[in-house]
Amino acid sequence: MRKSYPSDINREQFEKILPQLESFRKTTRPRVVDLYEVFCGILYVLKSGCQWRMLPNDFPKWRTVHEYFRIWGQPGLSGEPSLWEKLLAELVGETRQEEGRNENTSMIIIDSQSVKNTDTAGETGFDGGKKVKGIKRHVGVDILGLPHVIHVTTANVTDREGALEMFQLRSDSWPAVETVLADGGYAGENFATSTLEVLNARVEIAKRSELHTFVVIPKRWVVERSFAWLEKCRRLWKNCE
Numbered sequence: 001m002r003k004s005y006p007s008d009i010n011r012e013q014f015e016k017i018l019p020q021l022e023s024f025r026k027t028t029r030p031r032v033v034d035l036y037e038v039f040c041g042i043l044y045v046l047k048s049g050c051q052w053r054m055l056p057n058d059f060p061k062w063r064t065v066h067e068y069f070r071i072w073g074q075p076g077l078s079g080e081p082s083l084w085e086k087l088l089a090e091l092v093g094e095t096r097q098e099e100g101r102n103e104n105t106s107m108i109i110i111d112s113q114s115v116k117n118t119d120t121a122g123e124t125g126f127d128g129g130k131k132v133k134g135i136k137r138h139v140g141v142d143i144l145g146l147p148h149v150i151h152v153t154t155a156n157v158t159d160r161e162g163a164l165e166m167f168q169l170r171s172d173s174w175p176a177v178e179t180v181l182a183d184g185g186y187a188g189e190n191f192a193t194s195t196l197e198v199l200n201a202r203v204e205i206a207k208r209s210e211l212h213t214f215v216v217i218p219k220r221w222v223v224e225r226s227f228a229w230l231e232k233c234r235r236l237w238k239n240c241e
Contacts, residue, residue, distance in 0.1 A: 002058035007047035008040045017087055024072065024083045033060045041065040049234025089173065092146045104176035105142040108149075108201075110166075111183065111223040112159045113137045113230075117239045125154030135239045137230075138162040140170075140180075143219065145226045148174070159185045167198045177201045181219055 014036050021035050041059035045052060055062040072083040081089070093103040114127040117134035126133045132155055140149040151166035163186060180195055180203050192203040206220040230236050 002037075002056075005040070005044055005056075007043040009043065011036060014039060017091075020083065020087060020090075021072070033064055035068075038065050038068045042069050046233045046235045049237060051240075088147065092142075092148060095146060096142070096144065099144060101144075102176065104174070105148060106176050107143060107179040107181060108140040108174065108177055109142070109181045109219060109223045110138070110140045110163055110186065111227070112139070112162060112185075113227050114155045115236070115239050121239045121241060123154055125156030127155035130155075136162060138166045139223065139226060140166060141223050141226045143222060145222045145229070147226060160188065160191045164191070164194050164198065167195060171198050174199060174201075179204055181206060183220060 017039075018035065021039070037060055041055055041062075042065060044050075044059065045055060045065075052062045052066045055065060059065060075082050096105070097103055114130040114132035114136045115134050116132055117124045121134070124134055125136070127136060134155050136153050136155045136157060138151040138153065138159070139147055141147050149166055149170045151162060151169060153162045153165065157165075163182070177199055178201050180199065180201050182203060183206055186203065187205050195201060195203050
């Protein structure tokens with residue numbers, strides 16, 4: 001039995017997602033690895049930011065862990081969401097219900113974050129506003145800060161273009177969305193019209209203080225906190241692949 005790491009989840013938490021992990025891919029021979037150890041190995045890489053080859057030896061072999069990570073991230077043949085996306089949607093829905101809310105959110109708060117590339121990253125772009133060469137994460141969260149969609153593009157894609165791509169990918173999954181809350185970077189009649197066409201939702205722009213002083217913008221701070229949660233995982237500080 002290996003030692004525990006801070007990135008591990010417990011067995012009780014893992015049991016909630018084990019059926020989906022086991023049923024995702026049919027096997028023709030008995031599985032020789034413990035999926036719990038594989039999952040914790042993925043969490044270790046995500047949390048610590050280490051290379052796959054530097055995964056501690058008390059986890060399954062790094063090639064095995066990486067292969068499961070790759071398989072679980074593949075979309076279905078007919079464009080269905082990947083296993084990661086299905087698990088995220090299921091857990092977010094359960095958490096919302098536990099908090100006394102409807103499973104489907106009526107408001108999405110959007111924002112983007114530019115992330116630097118390493119020299120080995122496959123795709124790159126330059127964000128002139130942030131002066132960042134790399135990729136850009138476009139996220140949509142609910143009022144609790146729970147992620148409902150994450151879309152990654154190269155950094156040169158504008159916030160509005162990336163958001164519309166994100167909406168088109170998940171328009172069928174948001175039947176109850178009525179409002180999209182965004183900052184001034186998403187202002188404009190064209191974006192509002194396109195959002196109405198894709199999501200049948202109106203765009204609400206949260207304006208900054210006209211006094212040019214720091215003020216926490218109501219509801220908008222939620223998505224900034226979600227980015228802070230992501231940055232607890234060192235693997236997400238830079239785009240390594």
